[in-house]
Every structure is written in structure tokens, then in C-alpha cells.
Amino acid sequence: MVTVRFTSTLREFTGQDEVEIDAPNVRRLIRLLDERWPGLGERLTDGMSIAINGEIIPDAEFEDLPDGAEVHFITAIAGG
Amino acid sequence: MTRVPVSCTINGHEEAFLAESGESLLNALRDEVGLTGVKEGCGTGDCGACSILVDGRVTCACLIFAPEAEGHELTTIEGLADAGHLHPLQQCFLEGAALQCGVCTPGFLLAAKALLDKNPHPTETEVRYALAGNLCRCTGYDKIIRAVLDAAADMAAATGDAA
Amino acid sequence: MTVTDDPTTNPGYKWVGTRPIRPDGLDKVTGKAQFSADLVLPNMIEGAVARSPHAHARIVSIDTSVAEAMPGVQAVITGADFPDLAEAGAPAADVRESKKIIARDKVLFEGHPVAAVAATTRQEAQKAAAAIVVEYEVLPHALTVSEAMAEGAPVLHDDLITANVEPTPETASNVASRAVQQRGDLDEGFAAADVVLEHRYTTKPVHQGYIEPHAAVADASQNGRVNLWFSSQSPFDIRATTAKLIGCSPSRIKVTPAEIGGGFGGKTVAYVEPIAAMLSRKANRPVRVVMDRHEVFLATGPTSGSVTNDGKITAADIWMAFEAGAFPGSPVGAAAMTAIACYDVPNFFIEGFDVVVNKPKVAAYRAPGAPIIAFGVEGLLDELARAIDMDPIELRLANAAEEGVQAPYGPVHPRIGMVETLEAIRDSDHYRSPVPEGCGRGVASGFWFNIGGNSVATVNVHEDGNVSVIYGSPDIGGSRASMALFAAEELGIDVERVTPHIADTDTIGHTDVTGGSRVTLSAGKVVVEACRMIKDDLRRRAAKTWDCDLDEVDWVDGQAQHVSGTESPLSLAALAGKAGRTGGPISATYTENVRGAGAGFSTQLVDVRVDEETGQTEIVRYTTAQDAGKAIHPSYVEGQMQGGVVQGIGWALNEEYIHRADGTLDNPGFLDYRIPVASDLPMIETIVVEVPNPNHPYGVRGVGEVGIVPPMAAIANAIDRSTECRLHDLPMSPVRLLSAINDRDARD
Numbered sequence: 001m002v003t004v005r006f007t008s009t010l011r012e013f014t015g016q017d018e019v020e021i022d023a024p025n026v027r028r029l030i031r032l033l034d035e036r037w038p039g040l041g042e043r044l045t046d047g048m049s050i051a052i053n054g055e056i057i058p059d060a061e062f063e064d065l066p067d068g069a070e071v072h073f074i075t076a077i078a079g080g
Numbered sequence: 081m082t083r084v085p086v087s088c089t090i091n092g093h094e095e096a097f098l099a100e101s102g103e104s105l106l107n108a109l110r111d112e113v114g115l116t117g118v119k120e121g122c123g124t125g126d127c128g129a130c131s132i133l134v135d136g137r138v139t140c141a142c143l144i145f146a147p148e149a150e151g152h153e154l155t156t157i158e159g160l161a162d163a164g165h166l167h168p169l170q171q172c173f174l175e176g177a178a179l180q181c182g183v184c185t186p187g188f189l190l191a192a193k194a195l196l197d198k199n200p201h202p203t204e205t206e207v208r209y210a211l212a213g214n215l216c217r218c219t220g221y222d223k224i225i226r227a228v229l230d231a232a233a234d235m236a237a238a239t240g241d242a243a
Numbered sequence: 244m245t246v247t248d249d250p251t252t253n254p255g256y257k258w259v260g261t262r263p264i265r266p267d268g269l270d271k272v273t274g275k276a277q278f279s280a281d282l283v284l285p286n287m288i289e290g291a292v293a294r295s296p297h298a299h300a301r302i303v304s305i306d307t308s309v310a311e312a313m314p315g316v317q318a319v320i321t322g323a324d325f326p327d328l329a330e331a332g333a334p335a336a337d338v339r340e341s342k343k344i345i346a347r348d349k350v351l352f353e354g355h356p357v358a359a360v361a362a363t364t365r366q367e368a369q370k371a372a373a374a375i376v377v378e379y380e381v382l383p384h385a386l387t388v389s390e391a392m393a394e395g396a397p398v399l400h401d402d403l404i405t406a407n408v409e410p411t412p413e414t415a416s417n418v419a420s421r422a423v424q425q426r427g428d429l430d431e432g433f434a435a436a437d438v439v440l441e442h443r444y445t446t447k448p449v450h451q452g453y454i455e456p457h458a459a460v461a462d463a464s465q466n467g468r469v470n471l472w473f474s475s476q477s478p479f480d481i482r483a484t485t486a487k488l489i490g491c492s493p494s495r496i497k498v499t500p501a502e503i504g505g506g507f508g509g510k511t512v513a514y515v516e517p518i519a520a521m522l523s524r525k526a527n528r529p530v531r532v533v534m535d536r537h538e539v540f541l542a543t544g545p546t547s548g549s550v551t552n553d554g555k556i557t558a559a560d561i562w563m564a565f566e567a568g569a570f571p572g573s574p575v576g577a578a579a580m581t582a583i584a585c586y587d588v589p590n591f592f593i594e595g596f597d598v599v600v601n602k603p604k605v606a607a608y609r610a611p612g613a614p615i616i617a618f619g620v621e622g623l624l625d626e627l628a629r630a631i632d633m634d635p636i637e638l639r640l641a642n643a644a645e646e647g648v649q650a651p652y653g654p655v656h657p658r659i660g661m662v663e664t665l666e667a668i669r670d671s672d673h674y675r676s677p678v679p680e681g682c683g684r685g686v687a688s689g690f691w692f693n694i695g696g697n698s699v700a701t702v703n704v705h706e707d708g709n710v711s712v713i714y715g716s717p718d719i720g721g722s723r724a725s726m727a728l729f730a731a732e733e734l735g736i737d738v739e740r741v742t743p744h745i746a747d748t749d750t751i752g753h754t755d756v757t758g759g760s761r762v763t764l765s766a767g768k769v770v771v772e773a774c775r776m777i778k779d780d781l782r783r784r785a786a787k788t789w790d791c792d793l794d795e796v797d798w799v800d801g802q803a804q805h806v807s808g809t810e811s812p813l814s815l816a817a818l819a820g821k822a823g824r825t826g827g828p829i830s831a832t833y834t835e836n837v838r839g840a841g842a843g844f845s846t847q848l849v850d851v852r853v854d855e856e857t858g859q860t861e862i863v864r865y866t867t868a869q870d871a872g873k874a875i876h877p878s879y880v881e882g883q884m885q886g887g888v889v890q891g892i893g894w895a896l897n898e899e900y901i902h903r904a905d906g907t908l909d910n911p912g913f914l915d916y917r918i919p920v921a922s923d924l925p926m927i928e929t930i931v932v933e934v935p936n937p938n939h940p941y942g943v944r945g946v947g948e949v950g951i952v953p954p955m956a957a958i959a960n961a962i963d964r965s966t967e968c969r970l971h972d973l974p975m976s977p978v979r980l981l982s983a984i985n986d987r988d989a990r991d
Contacts, residue, residue: 007653008579009407009423017426051654055938057838058696072653075422075576077692079759080451080508080607080948100366107365116281117274119504121454122536126913129454157274170272174264177878180720180886182271183278183455183504205922212922215913217452217505218720219882220889221921 002029002069010073013040026050026063029071049076088149090115091159099146106130108146109156117157117186121215128214131187132156138194138213157186160193168231168238169193178227180218188214192228200236204229258731259941262878263738265724267502279474279501280458280533287460288317290522290532291368292515293358293375294542295350298384298601298906299397302348302357306376310360313374315367318526321358322347325521326490333487339570341488343604344517350379351399351569352603353907354541361522361530384601384906388550388564391417391600399569399599419571419597422579424651432558432590438630444619446955446973447899448545448566451608452890452918455504456539461519462529469496469520474503476511476717477756482748488517489524496520499747500717507890508607509544511756540911544606545900547573551619556627556642559583563595563616568604573597574612580652581613581952582620584690585661585844586642591651601906607758609887610691610948614894614955618973621687621956626969635686635960636669639846644690656842660870660934660944664688664846667868667930673848674866681852682863683965688846689952693945695837696755698765702730702773704781704829708816709740712773715754716766717745720886720947721879725763726770728875729941733774735801736815752834760945763875764936765837771940776831784825785813839938843949845869847888851961858981860896860962862923867953868930872944877931880946885927887950893919895955899974 005018014037023029034041050060051072057063058076065071083098090113099108106123109115109132121129123142130141133155160167169189172178179185188211195202195210202210207228208221216224270276307319322345328338342349345356358375362368385391385399398415405412406420433439459473469491475481478498486493503510519532534543547565561582565573575595582593608614628635643661650656668674668686678684700714712730716722723743731738755761782796785803789796789810797804802812822829850864867884874880897917901909910916935942955973963969968983 005653007424007426007651009421011425012409012423054654054657055839056654056692056695058694059836070655074580074652074654077577077580077694077759078511078574078607078611079691079694079756079761080511080609080611103366110281114283115274116277119278119455120280120533120535121456121504122913124536124912124914127454127536157272161273166269166272173272174268177262177265177721177876177882179268179271180879180882181453181455181503181505182267182276183453183502185271186274189272204926208921208924212920215454215918215920217454217507217890217918218886220885220887220919220927221924222885222927223878223882225921225926 001067002065002071004033004071007072010043013037013043023065025065026060029065044073047076048073084147086147086150088151089153091155101145101147103146104142105144105146105149106141109141115156115158119183119186121184128187128191129184131190131214133190133194136194136197138191155190157189160189167193168234169228172227172231172234176223176227176230178219178223184214184216188216188224196232196235200232202232256732258728258738259875260877261728262876263724265721266727266743267718267723276502278455278504279460279472282460282472282501284460284462284529287529287531288361288363288526289365289368290359290361290519290530291365291372292356292518292532292538293372294538295346295353295355295357297350297379297381298353298386299382299399300350300379301382302346302350303378303380305358307358309376310371310374313367313371315363316360316371317363317528318361318522319358319371320521320525321345324525325488328487337487340484343570344488344513352601354538354603356518356542359518359522361526385417386600386602386902386906387548388566388598388600391598392564399601403571403599417599419567419599422576422595424579424593425591426651427590429558429560429590429592436557438627440623440626440630442619442623442971444551444971446549446615446618448548448602449894449898450540450545450916451507451509453505453507453509456534456536457510457514457543458531458533459516459519460529460531461516461523463520463523464527464529471496471498471516471520472501473516474501474510476503476506476719476758478717478748479715479753480511480756481513481516484513485517485520489520497747497749500745503717503719506719507609508611508758511607511758512544514543536913537911540916541908542603544568544603546608546611547605547615549615551616556586556588556624557590559588559591559593561593564598565595565615566600566602566605567597568602569599570604571597571599573605574607578612578616581690582616583651585644585688587644587648588651609890609951613689613691613952614891617687617689617952618955618959621953622959625685625960625963636665639688640665658934658937659842659844660932661688661844663932663934664844664868664870667932668846668848668866671848671866671868671930673864673928679850679863682850683961683963684848684850685957685960685964686846686848687953687957687960688844689949691760691843691949691952693764693840693843694759694761695765695840696761697836698754698769699752699832699834700766700769700773701751701830701832702777704777704815704819706816706819708814708819709742710734710736712741712743712770713746713751714766714770715746715751716762717757719757720883721876722762722766724879725767725875729767729770730774733771734778734815735799760843760947761840764840764939764943764945767875767941767943768837768939769833769835772835773831773833776833777829780829780831781818784818787825788813788821841872841936841938841944843870843944843946845949845953847953847957849957849961851958851965853962853965853980855966855984858977858984860958860975860980862892862925864925866928866930867950868932869946869950870932870934870944871946872936872939873933873942874931875941875943880931881929883946884929884950887948888927888954889919889924891951891954892924892958895958895973895975897974897976
């Protein structure tokens with residue numbers, strides 16, 4: 001069971017601050033979120049990094065999710 | 081498009097090359113003589129990256145027509161080290177980390193050499209104003225100024241001529 | 244000066260933390276280093292680009308016939324020579340990129356390339372480019388966010404529908420997208436506040452200002468491949484872009500990175516590379532294309548100009564609109580994420596709009612987005628501090644983000660150094676010294692994420708026991724020195740025995756951009772890990788040599804040592820000499836998509852003196868404290884800090900794009916786009932704070948970017964304390980400051 005927190009336009013899209021989802025990895029998580037909020041899946045894969053328990057992970061599609069993890073989706077940062 | 085012959089001394093050697101009458105000395109040095117250490121940053125005399133010494137005087141090579149070099153003594157960055165021995169300025173720049181990307185460095189070294197040749201004991205302010213014609217975007221100038229002051233001190237100590 | 248927070252950051256390293264001469268230094272002080280305009284190939288010809296004189300126009304026709312017949316001309320290309328990505332159904336981002344490189348039906352900024360020529364000399368190419376006849380239908384233009392968002396504004400892209408707004412608009416506009424960060428309850432937050440302040444801020448576009456203009460050499464004339472040489476921060480990304488634009492597979496292009504004369508984010512994207520490649524293909528000869536300074540200002544990325552509104556610290560309500568330039572993609576999203584990232588604010592609503600305008604597409608510039616919004620937030624915090632009569636450092640300390648605090652963009656912070664940078668300034672000699680006569684003092688803080696990313700390193704041991712470290716990150720600030728130090732430390736050998744080498748795109752695996760303050764972290768990590776693989780391999784070979792167990796072999800001071808002391812140690816050279824007998828060449832490659840980048844914080848302090856007759860601001864004293872995690876080569880960490888500060892000083896006091904009414908640029912040169920020179924500045928005092936990043940073997944945090952975030956606000960704060968004039972618009976140039984001073988005097 002992981003907790004996904006929404007802070008950006010995702011909070012508006014879902015209408016919620018957070019949601020608990022039972023998913024063992026990121027791929028499954030995104031699929032389940034997309035089932036719950038159709039169209040959300042696309043927003044979560046395009047140019048997004050994922051923070052799992054505070055660690056920002058780029059290209060996280062195949063990451064495992066530890067039980068009890070806190071997950072944030074954040075726009076991938078470029079730099080200069 | 082007439083190309084004219086130009087004869088001058090470059091880094092202590094007699095050189096002869098062809099250049100178009102309207103070609104800048106910067107382009108001639110880079111393209112005809114092959115001295116690519118002279119850099120173009122702006123082509124309009126605003127950045128100092130193309131600084132060379134003409135008869136010991138620091139000048140932007142982009143502001144001189146190549147034929148004007150006829151008969152003069154030019155020093156480019158390639159001529160700063162003496163037979164493999166780095167000039168104290170080059171050594172101090174390396175030790176003081178006074179360069180990051182390095183593209184402005186040739187111009188700064190020559191402008192600094194011109195300063196120290198004329199004024200061996202400059203103050204920090206004098207160094208800053210002497211180098212105000214050379215732009216650097218990487219370093220914020222701090223380590224460059226320190227390196228020039230260090231080189232001045234080293235050169236004074238070497239000649240036994242303390243300020 | 245280095246302030247160490249944690250004894251584990253200095254556990255007796257022998258090489259890391261020292262200041263050797265950088266490996267590429269000799270070539271750079273003798274003029275031997277090759278930047279991309281320096282490269283000469285046999286049979287090479289020169290290119291020149293024909294550019295739009297208009298800010299916004301439809302291209303009616305292009306006639307290249309005169310140009311093609313001119314002396315020396317070998318090839319002429321226009322947008323029509325490139326594959327039509329729109330027709331091919333390519334992703335929108337790729338289509339936009341192709342139109343940015345060379346226009347098709349429309350020009351969207353003065354300087355937009357419309358055609359290019361390759362000829363025997365640069366002069367001939369330029370003459371021919373000038374002889375290309377383009378018929379334009381000039382269109383009205385929009386230069387600022389206000390103009391672009393106004394009712395009836397000229398629309399740049401007729402298919403641009405604003406993303407992330409509800410409901411989805413039905414008609415195209417110049418607003419590309421909306422970004423939001425939010426938490427808590429704004430009304431509740433403001434109701435609980437004693438003081439609420441609000442202001443509107445504007446900033447102007449500024450250019451990264453690298454001294455080396457863009458240049459590329461392309462050779463498409465040999466063995467069906469394209470060889471490219473150019474200065475950039477991202478050889479692999481630009482290879483990918485060029486491949487898409489000229490219609491070939493990325494691996495058919497080999498990029499050999501040249502030395503880079505400054506980037507700061509502006510050289511992370513393609514400009515002349517695809518043009519050089521296409522010209523070379525058509526001319527069947529190597530082609531060199533070099534931009535001049537005029538073209539750099541006209542056609543390469545500045546960062547955004549902006550308009551923003553700010554609120555109070557226990558609640559923050561921020562509205563932003565950033566210029567994206569001709570195509571979507573301003574850093575407004577990052578600005579929304581960083582705006583209050585230095586602080587723990589429970590209630591906030593931060594909204595930003597990405598707006599297209601008729602200027603070159605913005606490119607990244609050192610912590611993109613963060614400096615712009617920091618000007619507003621850090622300035623407002625100072626006004627709040629004055630309003631409640633609180634020391635501005637104490638105000639920041641009372642609200643500072645620290646480990647366990649949730650960042651505005653979501654995740655909880657691990658160990659970070661915001662508080663330590665504030666304390667370093669508070670305890671500094673500068674802060675403890677009285678404000679000099681006639682001066683004002685200002686302080687500001689800043690944050691940047693720093694990133695990790697894809698890196699790979701190969702370490703080879705030569706028969707003389709010396710080591711090559713091969714990786715793919717162009718060196719824009721001295722990182723070669725850091726890689727050498729990592730290898731020296733790990734292998735226990737003198738740093739002089741390590742040669743770092745930045746490889747071409749065939750020789751090294753895919754490497755992400757040199758940017759985002761990632762190289763010391765990411766390239767460093769893979770270099771360290773590759774060295775550890777080498778050490779394990781060397782121990783195994785020693786065990787084979789001594790016919791003993793692996794756990795009887797230690798690696799100490801660059802040698803294999805038997806734990807019992809009964810064998811003579813084996814050096815790298817000794818082991819390399821028998822490599823063939825112990826398994827083959829000694830070489831290891833380590834690859835990782837590095838994660839665990841540590842956020843960087845900076846707090847800066849400045850004393851200014853304003854000449855109230857001229858409006859000129861003198862920087863009297865400047866101190867910057869920045870958390871580097873662990874300074875691998877302290878001189879280059881200091882250099883990054885100082886360079887960022889001075890760019891910020893220019894941004895604060897003078898730099899701006901000045902456009903004429905017809906949308907053309909009035910100051911495309913260093914004379915009138917005035918960046919700081921040596922005589923403008925004092926020494927920049929640096930305090931390197933070290934709060935180690937727990938996710939890196941050496942505790943490294945990126946240092947390249949965050950230094951540019953605080954200066955504009957720090958200087959605005961100092962000017963306010965000095966003159967009682969609070970400026971909300973950048974730059975705070977003499978004309979503007981004088982006007983504010985006159986207004987102040989008229990009031991009093």
C-alpha cells in the first residue's frame with residue numbers, strides 16, 4: 001500500500017490531496033491511477049520524475065514501490 | 081577580392097601571409113597563419129577575446145585590417161611561453177584556477193602581460209581597470225585578478241625588485 | 244573558506260579536497276585547446292545563415308537562384324530541404340524543434356533562420372546569404388507576456404491550445420500551458436497572518452552571455468555517416484535532434500565534443516548543428532558554420548522575461564507569466580516548484596503561465612526559472628522583515644526548510660544545508676562588520692534541485708600503471724579535475740597519473756547533458772564505481788599471482804598488499820604488465836541512471852553604495868555561502884559560486900534585451916548588452932558549506948547553478964536599505980534607480 005500525494009495541477013485534475021493505492025511498482029501504480037481518473041496516466045508519464053520516500057528518481061517507470069511508500073509525481077527538471 | 085601579401089613578425093618569427101584587404105587581422109591570424117589561440121568572441125572590439133600585442137601594446141585583432149600588420153611585431157598567446165617555459169602569468173592562472181571554460185584566457189593573459197610590462201606593481205584597482213576590456217562570463221574575475229597580482233609578485237621577486 | 248559540518252566529510256582524503264592544476268589547463272593557457280570554431284578539416288568550406296529581419300511574418304516565397312550562382316557557392320538550403328516532420332506525423336515537440344532550427348511557412352522572431360549557404364570562404368557565404376531573396380508578409384508581433392496575453396493579440400501558432408486549464412479552450416492563444424503548486428488553505432493562512440504584502444514584479448530577458456559563439460563543423464561527405472564537431476553541453480541530445488531533423492538514425496552521426504567556451508544552459512540545445520550537417524550533405528564537403536555575436540543575441544536562447552505577484556510567508560499566493568520565446572517551454576514550471584522551496588510554508592497557491600512571444604525560444608540559464616521568481620519572493624521577504632522589524636537572516640532562519648520538511652513540490656527533504664548557509668552568513672566576517680558609510684546591506688537565499696541522470700565511465704589501466712578515465716560529460720567548469728581526483732582517491736595513486744578524457748558519441752555510452760549541476764555527482768559516481776570495479780579486479784589478479792584467496796589481498800596506496808605481509812606489494816604497473824596472464828586487459832565500465840541528487844542552497848550578502856546623482860550602484864562587498872555537500876576541487880567550486888554571483892549582478896543592475904517598436908533588437912552586442920567587467924566588481928568572498936549528500940559516495944551536491952538565484956534580490960534589498968527605494972522591476976539600471984530616487988524626493 002502506497003500513498004500518492006498531489007501538489008500540482010494533478011491536485012486539480014484528481015480533486016484530491018492524496019490517495020492510497022495498493023501497487024507493488026510504478027507501472028502498476030500508474031495504470032491503477034489511470035483507471036481511477038481516466039487521462040491521468042498520460043500526465044504521469046510525459047516528462048515526469050517520481051519521488052519515492054523523498055528520493056527523486058528520473059525515468060522511474062520500472063521502479064518497485066516499498067510498502068508504505070510516499071510517492072510524488074514532479075515535473076522533470078532540466079538544468080542550465 | 082584582392083589578396084595582398086603581409087609580412088610581419090609574429091611571436092618572434094618572420095611571417096608572411098596573404099590576406100584580403102578588408103580581412104580583419106583576427107581572421108588572418110586564425111585562417112591564414114593558423115594561430116587559433118586568438119579567439120573571436122564578438123568581432124566588434126567589445127569583448128577582448130581576440131586581444132594580441134602589437135609592438136607590445138594590447139589591441140583587439142578584430143579591429144585591425146590584416147594589411148595594417150605589415151612590418152609590426154605581433155605577440156599572440158602561442159608566443160607567451162618561452163621555449164616551453166610558461167610565463168609567470170600562465171603559471172599563476174593555472175595554480176589559481178583563474179579559468180573555467182578558457183575561451184577568454186588567451187586575451188586576458190596578453191592584456192595582463194601588457195599591464196605588467198608597463199606597470200610591474202599594479203594595485204588591485206589598476207589590474208581591474210587594465211583588464212576592463214576583457215570580458216569573462218565564467219569566473220566573475222576574482223581568481224583572474226588574484227592570479228595577475230600573484231604573477232606580479234612572483235616576477236618582482238624573481239628580479240629582486242620588491243615593490 | 245570551507246565550513247565543515249560533519250567530520251565524515253573530511254575523513255582524511257588524500258586527493259579529494261585538494262587543488263591540483265586541472266588536466267586541460269596547459270592547453271587552455273597556451274592557446275592549444277580546440278574550441279569548435281578552431282577546427283579545420285581538409286576540403287572544408289564555410290557556412291552562413293540567412294535570417295529573418297522581422298519579428299513575425301509569413302514567408303511568401305524564397306528565391307535562392309541569385310545566391311546559387313555567386314562565386315564560391317557550393318550549396319544553398321532552405322527549410323524545404325529538411326524532412327517535413329509535421330507531414331510525417333512526428334511528435335509536436337520535434338516539429339517545433341525543426342521549425343526553430345529553420346523556418347518553414349512562418350518566421351517567429353528576428354534572427355529566425357530561413358536559409359543557409361556553404362561557400363569556399365566565409366565572406367563569399369555571407370554575401371550569398373545576403374543575396375537570398377525572401378518575400379515576407381509582415382504580421383503584427385507580441386514581444387512581452389502582457390502583449391501576448393492581451394485581448395486580440397497576434398497569435399503565433401494557430402494550433403496552440405492552453406494545456407492544464409479547465410475547461411480546455413476552444414481557440415488557439417499564446418498561452419501554452421499552466422503550472423501549479425498548491426497545498427493547504429490560502430484563506431486560512433492569510434487570516435492567520437499579521438502582515439500581508441503584495442507586489443507586482445517584472446524581469447527582462449537576459450542572455451547567458453557565454454564568450455564563445457556557437458559553431459559546428461559537419462562532415463557528411465565520408466562513408467555515409469555524419470561527423471560533427473561542436474561545443475555543447477549535450478553532445479548526445481544534439482545528436483538526437485540533428486538525426487531527427489535531417490532524417491537519419493542517431494548512431495549514423497558521430498559527435499566529437501570540442502572544448503566549450505561557456506554554456507550556462509544556453510548550449511544544451513541545437514542551433515547550427517543540423518544546418519551544418521545539411522549543408523555538408525548537399526555540398527558533399529565538410530562545412531563549418533560559425534555564429535557571430537550579433538547572431539548569438541538575435542537567435543539563441545535568452546531566459547524569460549516575466550511578470551509575477553507575491554504574498555506572505557505563512558501563506559503564499561503567487562501568479563507568474565513567463566516568456567517562452569517563439570515556441571513553448573519557459574521554465575515557469577520550475578519557478579513554481581522553487582519559488583518558496585527555501586522555506587516551510589503550510590499554505591500556498593502558486594500558478595504560472597508559459598507564454599509564447601516573438602523572440603528566440605528561451606534556453607536554459609543556470610537554475611532556469613528560480614532566479615526570476617526569487618527576485619520577487621526574496622525581495623518581499625525583506626520588506627516583511629522590515630515591516631515586523633526583524634533581522635532578515637533571523638526571519639529566514641525562523642522559516643527555513645530543513646530535513647523532514649515537505650518541499651513545496653511534494654517530497655520530504657532529506658538532509659539539506661539551507662540553515663547552515665544562513666548561519667554561515669550570519670557568522671561571517673562580512674555580516675559582523677558594520678555597514679560601511681553610505682552603503683546599504685541586503686541578504687537573500689536561493690534553492691536549486693540539482694539533478695542526477697544517465698552517466699557511464701570506463702577506466703583503463705595502461706602498462707605503465709597510469710590510468711585513463713573516459714566519460715561523456717563536456718567540461719564547462721573544471722570537472723575534469725574532479726574526475727581525476729576521484730580516480731586518484733579511489734585507486735590510491737597520484738592525481739598526475741590519471742588522464743580524464745571526454746569521449747565522442749561512438750566511444751562512450753549515452754550521457755545526459757552537462758547541466759543541472761549534475762556532472763560532479765553523476766559522472767563522479769560512475770567514475771568512482773568503475774574505479775572500485777578496477778580495484779576488485781586488481782585484487783583478484785594479485786590473488787592469482789600470489790595463488791592465495793581474494794580476502795587475503797588488500798588494496799592500499801595504489802598497491803595490492805598481502806594481509807600477511809609475506810609478499811612484496813604489486814603496483815598498478817606490475818599488475819598491468821602481466822594483465823594478459825591474469826585475465827586480459829584491465830578495463831572496467833560502470834553505467835547508471837544516477838539518482839539521489841542533493842538539493843543546493845545559497846545565502847548571499849551584499850553591501851552596495853548608490854550614487855544618487857547618477858543612479859549607479861556600486862557593489863562594495865559581496866559574500867556568498869553555498870552548500871556543496873563536499874567540495875572535490877575547492878577552487879572550481881569557488882569558481883562556480885563566484886561566476887553565478889557575477890552573472891546575477893549583471894542581471895540585477897544592467898542586463899536586458901532592448902527592442903524597438905518594430906520588434907527588432909536594438910542591442911545585439913556586448914557594447915550595449917552590458918555584462919559586468921572586472922572594474923565593476925570587488926572580490927567575491929566565498930564560504931563553501933559542506934552538509935554531505937547522503938546519497939553520494941563522497942557527499943557531493945551540485946554547485947553550478949544555485950549561486951545565480953539570490954543576487955538580484957540581495958541587491959534590491961541592499962538598494963532599498965541604502966536609498967529607501969524599493970525596485971520591483973529588473974534591471975535596476977541607473978535610469979530606473981534615478982527615477983525611483985526622484986520619485987522618493989518628490990514624495991518627501
